[in-house]
Amino acid sequence: MMRLDKFFSEQKILSRKEVADKIKKGCITVNGIVAKKADVKIDENKDVITLDDKVVQYKKYVYLLLNKPQGYVSSTDDPRDKTVLDLLPPELRKFDLFPCGRLDKDTVGLVILTNDGVSAHNNLSPKRHVKKKYFFTTADEYTNEDIEAIQAGITLADGWTTKPCEIERVDGKNGYITLVEGKYHEIKRLFGARGNKIVFLQRVSFSSIVLGDLPEGQYRHLTPQEENVFVSNK
Ligand code: URA
Numbered sequence: 001m002m003r004l005d006k007f008f009s010e011q012k013i014l015s016r017k018e019v020a021d022k023i024k025k026g027c028i029t030v031n032g033i034v035a036k037k038a039d040v041k042i043d044e045n046k047d048v049i050t051l052d053d054k055v056v057q058y059k060k061y062v063y064l065l066l067n068k069p070q071g072y073v074s075s076t077d078d079p080r081d082k083t084v085l086d087l088l089p090p091e092l093r094k095f096d097l098f099p100c101g102r103l104d105k106d107t108v109g110l111v112i113l114t115n116d117g118v119s120a121h122n123n124l125s126p127k128r129h130v131k132k133k134y135f136f137t138t139a140d141e142y143t144n145e146d147i148e149a150i151q152a153g154i155t156l157a158d159g160w161t162t163k164p165c166e167i168e169r170v171d172g173k174n175g176y177i178t179l180v181e182g183k184y185h186e187i188k189r190l191f192g193a194r195g196n197k198i199v200f201l202q203r204v205s206f207s208s209i210v211l212g213d214l215p216e217g218q219y220r221h222l223t224p225q226e227e228n229v230f231v232s233n234k
Contacts, residue, residue: 004030005038007049011059012094014051027052061116062095063222063230064088067214068111074102084111087217100124101132101182101206109134109203110211112230113219119231123207129163129180130207130233137200138191141172146194150177154193162190176204207233 004023008014014022019038022028028035029050030042042049044058066084068074073081076098084099100112100120114120123130147167155161166178177187188198204211209226222230 066219133205139197
């Protein structure tokens with residue numbers, strides 16, 4: 001249950017003042033009856049609310065999938081660099097969205113943006129082992145010994161031993177790597193530990209949510225099925 005004005009203001013549809021104006025003009029209905037007061041309590045999940053004769057579905061959280069281009073940082077504000085939020089239109093920036101996990105500035109691909117802090121936290125928790133898959137290109141050809149060593153886990157310079165992962169070779173310098181954790185520069189450091197270098201990195205999936213053919217710099221809302229995957233990775 002919530003107040004009618006909160007129903008609109010929380011979803012960034014109308015400010016509280018605008019709700020009052022709309023009520024005065026008789027433009028809002030609750031279950032077919034013209035609303036008279038902004039502080040009336042409604043059941044956001046059951047009651048049918050209309051604004052200007054259109055039904056307004058209640059949606060608390062926003063979930064977006066962005067194809068991050070190079071040169072953008074995965075944070076909400078930065079003194080020097082453009083952030084992933086700069087790629088969104090003003091009406092979506094109102095929602096206090098943040099990226100669920102970080103890609104390096106020069107890494108491209110799938111980033112989920114949301115204002116659902118609990119689900120973001122759950123998806124990032126090291127305990128959940130959510131799979132993240134990347135396409136990579138190395139500077140030099142990598143060997144089958146490199147694959148075996150990286151897949152088994154490598155102790156990096158800071159003493160952290162990486163969790164087992166999976167590599168699928170595409171050809172000499174290209175492949176896919178699937179991680180269940182996300183340590184700082186993990187993929188670059190894994191190949192660095194083998195004397196190689198990552199020259200291109202693109203995240204292609206997060207859990208069962210895939211980037212697909214969304215153009216770089218573009219975003220879309222998660223589908224209801226994808227939203228379900230995201231919120232139930234607990
Ligand atoms: N590993 C990296 O090295 N960089 C990323 O952006 C993601 C994983």
